[in-house]
Amino acid sequence: xxxxxxxxxxxxxxxxxxxxxxxxxxxxxxxxxxxxxxxxxxxxxxxxxxxxxxxxxxxxxxxxxxxxxxxxxxxxxxxxxxxxxxxxxxxxxxxxxxxxxxxxxxxxxxxxxxxxxxxxxxxxxxxxxxxxxxxxxxxxxxxxxxxxxxxxxxxxxxxxxxxxxxxxxxxxxxxxxxxxxxxxxxxxxxxxxxxxxxxxxxxxxxxxxxxxxxxxxxxxxxxxxxxxxxxxxxxxxxxxxxxxxxxxxxxxxxxxxxxxxxxxxxxxxxxxxxxxxxxxxxxxxxxxxxxxxxxxxxxxxxxxxxxxxxxxxxxxxxxxxxxxxxxxxxxxxxxxx
Numbered sequence: 001x002x003x004x005x006x007x008x009x010x011x012x013x014x015x016x017x018x019x020x021x022x023x024x025x026x027x028x029x030x031x032x033x034x035x036x037x038x039x040x041x042x043x044x045x046x047x048x049x050x051x052x053x054x055x056x057x058x059x060x061x062x063x064x065x066x067x068x069x070x071x072x073x074x075x076x077x078x079x080x081x082x083x084x085x086x087x088x089x090x091x092x093x094x095x096x097x098x099x100x101x102x103x104x105x106x107x108x109x110x111x112x113x114x115x116x117x118x119x120x121x122x123x124x125x126x127x128x129x130x131x132x133x134x135x136x137x138x139x140x141x142x143x144x145x146x147x148x149x150x151x152x153x154x155x156x157x158x159x160x161x162x163x164x165x166x167x168x169x170x171x172x173x174x175x176x177x178x179x180x181x182x183x184x185x186x187x188x189x190x191x192x193x194x195x196x197x198x199x200x201x202x203x204x205x206x207x208x209x210x211x212x213x214x215x216x217x218x219x220x221x222x223x224x225x226x227x228x229x230x231x232x233x234x235x236x237x238x239x240x241x242x243x244x245x246x247x248x249x250x251x252x253x254x255x256x257x258x259x260x261x262x263x264x265x266x267x268x269x270x271x272x273x274x275x276x277x278x279x280x281x282x283x284x285x286x287x288x289x290x291x292x293x294x295x296x297x298x299x300x301x302x303x304x305x306x307x308x309x310x311x312x313x314x315x316x317x318x319x320x321x322x323x324x325x326x327x328x329x330x331x332x333x334x335x336x337x
Contacts, residue, residue, distance in 0.1 A: 058082050058307050059108030060091045060117040061101060061130070071121050073279070074139065077300030078117060085308050087114070105132050114311035117303050122192045123152055135310030139303040142320065149310060151303045151321045155194050158292040158325035159201035162245045162273050165290070165327055167209040170335045171243035171271060174213050176202050177228040177255055179220035179247045191220065195247060198275065202245055220247065225254020233262055233270065242270060242336040249274040249282045252289055256332070267334035277328055287331035295323040 060078065064071070079089040090113060092104035108116060109132060118130050119139035126143040129136060138150035166174050178199050181191040199215055206213035216228040225246055232241055246252035252274030259266050266272055266287060274282060277293035302321060309316050 055112050055114060056087045057111070057113045058087055058089050058115055058117060058304065058311070059105075059111070059113035059134075060089055060119060061104045061108065062091065062093050062119045062121070064093060064095055064121045071119070071140075071296065073296035074119060074300035074303075077297045078119075078139070078304040079300075081301045081304035082308070087308065089304075101130060105130055109134060115307040117307050119303070123155065123194045125193050135307065137303050137307045137310065139299060147319070149306050149316060149319050151299050151306065151323065153294050153299065154322040154324050155197045156201040157322075158275060158294075159198035159245070160205040161325065161327050162275065162292050163202050163205040163209065163211065163213070165273060165329070165333065166243040166245065166271060167206075167211050169243070169271065169333060171241075172211055172336075173241045174206065174211055174243040174245065175232045175241040176213065176215045176245045177225055177232075177247060177251050178215055178217035179224070179251065180217050195220075198247060214241065220251065222250045222254040222257070225251030226258045227254070229255035229258035230261070233258055233264065240270070243333070244270060244272045246272065246274045249276045249278045249289060249291055252291070252332075253281075253285055256285060256289075267332050268337060271333040271336070273333055275325075277326075282328075283330065285332070290330045290333040291328050292325040293328050294325055298323055 058078075060075070062071070062075075075089075075091070082089045090108060090111065092108060094100045094104060105116065105118075113134065115135040115137070116130075116132055117137045117139050118141070120141040122140070124141040126138070126141055129138065129143045129145065129148055136149065138148060138152075140152055142148065142150045142152050163174070176199060179191050179195040181193050181195045183190055183193075185191075195217070199217070203213055203215065214232060216231050218224045218228040218231075225248075228251070229244065232244070244252075244255050246255055252272050255272050256266055259270055259272070264270050272289070274289050274291040275294075276282070277291045282289045282291045302323070306316060
Protein backbone atom coordinates (compact mmCIF):
# COMPACT_ATOMS: atom_id res chain seq x y z
CA UNK A 1 0.00 0.00 0.00
CA UNK A 2 2.90 2.38 0.74
CA UNK A 3 4.17 1.94 -2.81
CA UNK A 4 0.68 2.52 -4.22
CA UNK A 5 0.44 5.82 -2.33
CA UNK A 6 4.03 6.79 -3.14
CA UNK A 7 5.02 7.18 0.53
CA UNK A 8 7.04 5.29 3.13
CA UNK A 9 5.57 2.44 5.26
CA UNK A 10 6.25 4.60 8.33
CA UNK A 11 4.03 7.38 6.96
CA UNK A 12 1.24 4.89 6.29
CA UNK A 13 1.54 3.52 9.84
CA UNK A 14 1.41 7.00 11.37
CA UNK A 15 -1.73 7.99 9.45
CA UNK A 16 -3.71 4.76 9.85
CA UNK A 17 -2.94 4.56 13.56
CA UNK A 18 -3.81 8.20 14.26
CA UNK A 19 -0.24 9.24 15.12
CA UNK A 20 0.32 11.61 12.22
CA UNK A 21 -0.17 14.89 14.06
CA UNK A 22 2.73 17.23 13.18
CA UNK A 23 4.56 14.45 11.34
CA UNK A 24 2.77 14.07 8.00
CA UNK A 25 1.87 16.80 5.55
CA UNK A 26 -1.90 17.26 5.02
CA UNK A 27 -1.71 16.43 1.30
CA UNK A 28 0.27 13.26 2.07
CA UNK A 29 -2.25 12.20 4.69
CA UNK A 30 -5.08 12.77 2.22
CA UNK A 31 -3.32 10.64 -0.41
CA UNK A 32 -2.77 7.81 2.08
CA UNK A 33 -6.41 7.79 3.21
CA UNK A 34 -7.70 7.88 -0.36
CA UNK A 35 -5.42 4.97 -1.29
CA UNK A 36 -6.54 2.98 1.76
CA UNK A 37 -10.19 3.49 0.82
CA UNK A 38 -9.60 2.55 -2.81
CA UNK A 39 -7.77 -0.64 -1.81
CA UNK A 40 -10.38 -1.53 0.82
CA UNK A 41 -7.68 -1.55 3.50
CA UNK A 42 -8.65 -2.60 7.04
CA UNK A 43 -6.21 -2.42 9.98
CA UNK A 44 -4.88 -5.68 11.41
CA UNK A 45 -6.48 -5.74 14.85
CA UNK A 46 -4.12 -8.33 16.35
CA UNK A 47 -1.06 -6.33 15.37
CA UNK A 48 -2.69 -3.14 16.61
CA UNK A 49 -3.50 -4.85 19.93
CA UNK A 50 0.13 -5.89 20.39
CA UNK A 51 1.28 -2.31 19.85
CA UNK A 52 -1.37 -0.61 21.99
CA UNK A 53 -1.69 -3.27 24.73
CA UNK A 54 -5.47 -3.24 24.31
CA UNK A 55 -7.78 -5.55 22.36
CA UNK A 56 -10.50 -2.88 22.18
CA UNK A 57 -13.02 -5.43 23.41
CA UNK A 58 -15.34 -5.78 26.40
CA UNK A 59 -16.38 -9.17 27.74
CA UNK A 60 -19.87 -9.79 29.08
CA UNK A 61 -20.96 -12.80 31.14
CA UNK A 62 -24.73 -13.18 31.62
CA UNK A 63 -26.97 -15.70 33.34
CA UNK A 64 -29.55 -15.56 30.54
CA UNK A 65 -29.74 -11.95 29.35
CA UNK A 66 -28.43 -12.69 25.85
CA UNK A 67 -30.89 -15.56 25.33
CA UNK A 68 -33.92 -13.69 26.66
CA UNK A 69 -35.87 -11.06 24.73
CA UNK A 70 -36.69 -9.33 28.02
CA UNK A 71 -33.05 -8.42 28.66
CA UNK A 72 -32.25 -7.62 25.06
CA UNK A 73 -32.44 -3.89 25.61
CA UNK A 74 -29.60 -3.98 28.15
CA UNK A 75 -27.37 -5.98 25.83
CA UNK A 76 -28.18 -3.87 22.77
CA UNK A 77 -27.45 -0.60 24.57
CA UNK A 78 -24.18 -1.92 26.00
CA UNK A 79 -23.04 -3.18 22.59
CA UNK A 80 -23.96 0.12 20.93
CA UNK A 81 -21.97 2.11 23.49
CA UNK A 82 -18.96 -0.19 23.02
CA UNK A 83 -19.18 0.07 19.24
CA UNK A 84 -19.36 3.87 19.39
CA UNK A 85 -16.01 3.79 21.20
CA UNK A 86 -14.47 1.47 18.64
CA UNK A 87 -14.81 -1.64 20.81
CA UNK A 88 -16.58 -4.95 20.27
CA UNK A 89 -18.61 -6.90 22.83
CA UNK A 90 -17.85 -10.59 23.42
CA UNK A 91 -20.79 -12.26 25.19
CA UNK A 92 -20.82 -15.53 27.14
CA UNK A 93 -24.40 -16.52 28.08
CA UNK A 94 -24.68 -19.19 30.80
CA UNK A 95 -28.30 -20.10 30.01
CA UNK A 96 -28.92 -20.21 33.81
CA UNK A 97 -25.99 -22.66 34.33
CA UNK A 98 -24.53 -20.79 37.29
CA UNK A 99 -21.73 -23.33 37.76
CA UNK A 100 -20.24 -22.17 34.46
CA UNK A 101 -19.56 -18.62 35.60
CA UNK A 102 -15.87 -19.07 36.47
CA UNK A 103 -15.14 -20.89 33.22
CA UNK A 104 -16.84 -18.17 31.16
CA UNK A 105 -14.85 -15.43 32.88
CA UNK A 106 -11.62 -17.38 32.39
CA UNK A 107 -12.34 -17.76 28.68
CA UNK A 108 -12.83 -14.02 28.26
CA UNK A 109 -9.68 -13.33 30.28
CA UNK A 110 -7.81 -15.73 28.01
CA UNK A 111 -8.98 -13.68 25.04
CA UNK A 112 -7.55 -10.60 26.78
CA UNK A 113 -10.65 -8.42 26.82
CA UNK A 114 -10.00 -5.00 28.32
CA UNK A 115 -12.77 -5.19 30.94
CA UNK A 116 -15.73 -7.32 31.99
CA UNK A 117 -19.46 -6.77 32.54
CA UNK A 118 -21.33 -9.33 34.65
CA UNK A 119 -25.06 -9.03 33.89
CA UNK A 120 -28.07 -10.78 35.41
CA UNK A 121 -31.55 -11.13 33.96
CA UNK A 122 -33.39 -10.34 37.20
CA UNK A 123 -31.98 -7.99 39.83
CA UNK A 124 -29.70 -9.98 42.14
CA UNK A 125 -27.80 -9.40 45.37
CA UNK A 126 -24.53 -11.26 44.96
CA UNK A 127 -22.75 -12.76 47.96
CA UNK A 128 -19.49 -11.57 46.40
CA UNK A 129 -18.22 -10.07 43.16
CA UNK A 130 -17.20 -12.61 40.50
CA UNK A 131 -13.47 -13.29 40.75
CA UNK A 132 -11.35 -11.65 38.05
CA UNK A 133 -8.24 -9.49 37.75
CA UNK A 134 -9.87 -7.39 35.04
CA UNK A 135 -11.89 -4.22 35.65
CA UNK A 136 -15.42 -5.48 36.44
CA UNK A 137 -18.83 -3.82 36.17
CA UNK A 138 -21.94 -5.43 37.68
CA UNK A 139 -25.10 -4.91 35.59
CA UNK A 140 -28.57 -5.38 37.11
CA UNK A 141 -26.93 -6.78 40.24
CA UNK A 142 -24.83 -5.67 43.20
CA UNK A 143 -22.60 -7.20 45.84
CA UNK A 144 -23.23 -4.11 48.00
CA UNK A 145 -19.52 -3.33 48.26
CA UNK A 146 -18.32 0.26 48.26
CA UNK A 147 -15.48 -0.45 45.83
CA UNK A 148 -17.63 -2.18 43.21
CA UNK A 149 -18.69 -0.71 39.88
CA UNK A 150 -22.40 -1.47 39.45
CA UNK A 151 -25.54 -0.30 37.66
CA UNK A 152 -29.00 -1.43 38.77
CA UNK A 153 -32.62 -0.20 38.92
CA UNK A 154 -33.93 1.85 41.83
CA UNK A 155 -36.65 -0.58 42.94
CA UNK A 156 -37.42 1.47 46.04
CA UNK A 157 -38.19 4.67 44.16
CA UNK A 158 -40.06 2.66 41.52
CA UNK A 159 -42.45 1.11 44.05
CA UNK A 160 -42.90 4.47 45.74
CA UNK A 161 -43.74 5.97 42.36
CA UNK A 162 -46.40 3.31 41.76
CA UNK A 163 -48.06 4.05 45.10
CA UNK A 164 -47.88 7.80 44.59
CA UNK A 165 -49.48 7.47 41.15
CA UNK A 166 -52.46 5.61 42.63
CA UNK A 167 -52.67 8.02 45.57
CA UNK A 168 -52.49 11.07 43.31
CA UNK A 169 -55.45 9.67 41.35
CA UNK A 170 -57.43 9.55 44.60
CA UNK A 171 -57.19 5.86 45.56
CA UNK A 172 -57.30 5.33 49.32
CA UNK A 173 -57.62 1.53 49.46
CA UNK A 174 -55.03 -0.37 47.43
CA UNK A 175 -53.29 -3.73 47.37
CA UNK A 176 -49.97 -5.03 46.09
CA UNK A 177 -49.79 -8.34 44.24
CA UNK A 178 -46.28 -9.53 45.02
CA UNK A 179 -43.76 -12.27 44.45
CA UNK A 180 -41.64 -13.88 47.13
CA UNK A 181 -37.92 -14.43 47.53
CA UNK A 182 -36.25 -17.42 49.17
CA UNK A 183 -32.45 -17.13 49.02
CA UNK A 184 -32.08 -20.73 50.22
CA UNK A 185 -34.02 -22.17 47.28
CA UNK A 186 -32.48 -23.15 43.94
CA UNK A 187 -31.71 -20.26 41.53
CA UNK A 188 -34.74 -21.22 39.42
CA UNK A 189 -37.11 -21.30 42.41
CA UNK A 190 -35.91 -18.60 44.78
CA UNK A 191 -37.85 -15.75 43.17
CA UNK A 192 -36.27 -12.31 43.18
CA UNK A 193 -34.98 -9.93 45.85
CA UNK A 194 -36.91 -7.16 44.08
CA UNK A 195 -40.07 -8.65 45.61
CA UNK A 196 -39.47 -7.70 49.25
CA UNK A 197 -37.66 -4.49 48.25
CA UNK A 198 -40.65 -3.24 46.23
CA UNK A 199 -43.17 -4.52 48.82
CA UNK A 200 -41.54 -2.72 51.76
CA UNK A 201 -41.17 0.50 49.78
CA UNK A 202 -44.79 0.36 48.59
CA UNK A 203 -46.16 -0.26 52.09
CA UNK A 204 -44.01 2.50 53.62
CA UNK A 205 -45.09 4.98 50.94
CA UNK A 206 -48.76 4.06 51.51
CA UNK A 207 -48.39 4.72 55.22
CA UNK A 208 -46.81 8.09 54.51
CA UNK A 209 -49.67 9.03 52.14
CA UNK A 210 -52.39 7.77 54.52
CA UNK A 211 -53.45 5.03 52.09
CA UNK A 212 -54.71 1.64 53.28
CA UNK A 213 -52.51 -1.00 51.60
CA UNK A 214 -52.81 -4.78 51.65
CA UNK A 215 -50.34 -7.32 50.24
CA UNK A 216 -50.94 -10.68 48.55
CA UNK A 217 -47.71 -12.53 47.69
CA UNK A 218 -48.38 -15.61 45.58
CA UNK A 219 -45.75 -15.45 42.83
CA UNK A 220 -44.36 -13.86 39.69
CA UNK A 221 -46.36 -15.42 36.85
CA UNK A 222 -49.67 -14.62 35.13
CA UNK A 223 -51.55 -17.35 36.99
CA UNK A 224 -50.07 -16.13 40.29
CA UNK A 225 -51.38 -12.66 39.54
CA UNK A 226 -54.79 -14.12 38.76
CA UNK A 227 -54.96 -15.98 42.07
CA UNK A 228 -53.64 -13.02 44.07
CA UNK A 229 -56.11 -10.61 42.46
CA UNK A 230 -59.02 -12.98 43.05
CA UNK A 231 -58.11 -13.12 46.74
CA UNK A 232 -58.29 -9.33 47.15
CA UNK A 233 -61.04 -8.47 44.64
CA UNK A 234 -63.59 -11.23 45.30
CA UNK A 235 -64.87 -9.51 48.45
CA UNK A 236 -67.77 -7.13 49.23
CA UNK A 237 -67.39 -3.83 47.39
CA UNK A 238 -66.91 -1.82 50.60
CA UNK A 239 -63.73 -3.82 51.32
CA UNK A 240 -62.48 -4.13 47.76
CA UNK A 241 -59.34 -2.14 46.84
CA UNK A 242 -59.81 0.37 44.06
CA UNK A 243 -56.18 0.18 42.95
CA UNK A 244 -53.73 -2.70 42.46
CA UNK A 245 -49.95 -2.59 42.13
CA UNK A 246 -48.51 -5.73 40.50
CA UNK A 247 -44.91 -6.80 41.08
CA UNK A 248 -44.50 -7.46 37.33
CA UNK A 249 -46.43 -6.80 34.15
CA UNK A 250 -47.21 -10.51 33.93
CA UNK A 251 -48.78 -10.45 37.38
CA UNK A 252 -50.74 -7.37 36.25
CA UNK A 253 -52.04 -9.37 33.28
CA UNK A 254 -53.27 -12.03 35.70
CA UNK A 255 -55.00 -9.31 37.69
CA UNK A 256 -56.76 -8.07 34.55
CA UNK A 257 -58.03 -11.59 33.89
CA UNK A 258 -59.32 -11.82 37.46
CA UNK A 259 -61.11 -8.48 37.15
CA UNK A 260 -62.76 -9.66 33.95
CA UNK A 261 -63.81 -12.91 35.61
CA UNK A 262 -65.49 -10.91 38.38
CA UNK A 263 -67.15 -8.49 35.96
CA UNK A 264 -65.05 -5.54 37.10
CA UNK A 265 -64.06 -2.82 34.66
CA UNK A 266 -60.42 -1.74 34.37
CA UNK A 267 -59.89 1.08 35.21
CA UNK A 268 -63.51 2.01 36.05
CA UNK A 269 -63.87 -0.37 39.01
CA UNK A 270 -60.21 -1.09 39.70
CA UNK A 271 -57.00 0.55 38.49
CA UNK A 272 -53.98 -1.68 37.82
CA UNK A 273 -50.33 -0.65 37.54
CA UNK A 274 -47.50 -3.04 36.73
CA UNK A 275 -43.71 -3.00 36.87
CA UNK A 276 -41.15 -3.70 34.07
CA UNK A 277 -42.68 -2.37 30.79
CA UNK A 278 -42.03 -5.75 29.23
CA UNK A 279 -41.51 -5.69 25.45
CA UNK A 280 -44.50 -6.71 23.30
CA UNK A 281 -46.60 -7.07 26.42
CA UNK A 282 -47.37 -4.05 28.58
CA UNK A 283 -48.67 -1.88 25.76
CA UNK A 284 -50.60 -4.77 24.18
CA UNK A 285 -52.93 -5.57 27.09
CA UNK A 286 -56.56 -4.48 27.04
CA UNK A 287 -56.56 -1.77 28.23
CA UNK A 288 -52.86 -0.87 27.71
CA UNK A 289 -51.03 -1.22 31.02
CA UNK A 290 -49.74 1.65 33.13
CA UNK A 291 -46.37 0.51 34.47
CA UNK A 292 -43.05 1.46 36.02
CA UNK A 293 -40.46 0.91 33.28
CA UNK A 294 -37.16 -0.72 34.16
CA UNK A 295 -34.32 1.44 32.73
CA UNK A 296 -32.77 -1.39 30.70
CA UNK A 297 -31.45 0.81 27.88
CA UNK A 298 -29.80 3.29 30.21
CA UNK A 299 -28.46 0.50 32.43
CA UNK A 300 -26.74 -1.21 29.51
CA UNK A 301 -25.37 2.06 28.19
CA UNK A 302 -23.97 3.19 31.53
CA UNK A 303 -22.48 -0.21 32.33
CA UNK A 304 -20.58 -0.22 29.05
CA UNK A 305 -19.45 3.38 29.59
CA UNK A 306 -18.15 2.43 33.03
CA UNK A 307 -16.35 -0.60 31.59
CA UNK A 308 -14.67 1.60 28.98
CA UNK A 309 -13.62 4.14 31.61
CA UNK A 310 -12.32 1.44 33.92
CA UNK A 311 -10.30 -0.18 31.12
CA UNK A 312 -8.75 3.18 30.29
CA UNK A 313 -7.88 3.86 33.92
CA UNK A 314 -10.13 6.90 34.15
CA UNK A 315 -11.48 7.97 37.55
CA UNK A 316 -15.08 6.93 38.22
CA UNK A 317 -16.61 8.93 41.05
CA UNK A 318 -20.14 7.46 41.13
CA UNK A 319 -19.30 3.79 41.38
CA UNK A 320 -22.71 2.35 42.43
CA UNK A 321 -25.60 3.72 40.34
CA UNK A 322 -29.27 3.07 41.12
CA UNK A 323 -31.13 4.33 38.06
CA UNK A 324 -34.72 5.66 38.23
CA UNK A 325 -37.69 3.74 36.81
CA UNK A 326 -39.98 5.81 34.60
CA UNK A 327 -43.75 5.91 35.15
CA UNK A 328 -45.53 5.16 31.86
CA UNK A 329 -49.18 6.17 32.19
CA UNK A 330 -51.44 4.30 29.79
CA UNK A 331 -55.11 3.37 30.14
CA UNK A 332 -55.29 0.88 33.04
CA UNK A 333 -55.30 3.52 35.79
CA UNK A 334 -57.82 6.29 36.48
CA UNK A 335 -59.43 8.05 39.45
CA UNK A 336 -61.79 5.82 41.46
CA UNK A 337 -65.49 6.14 40.80
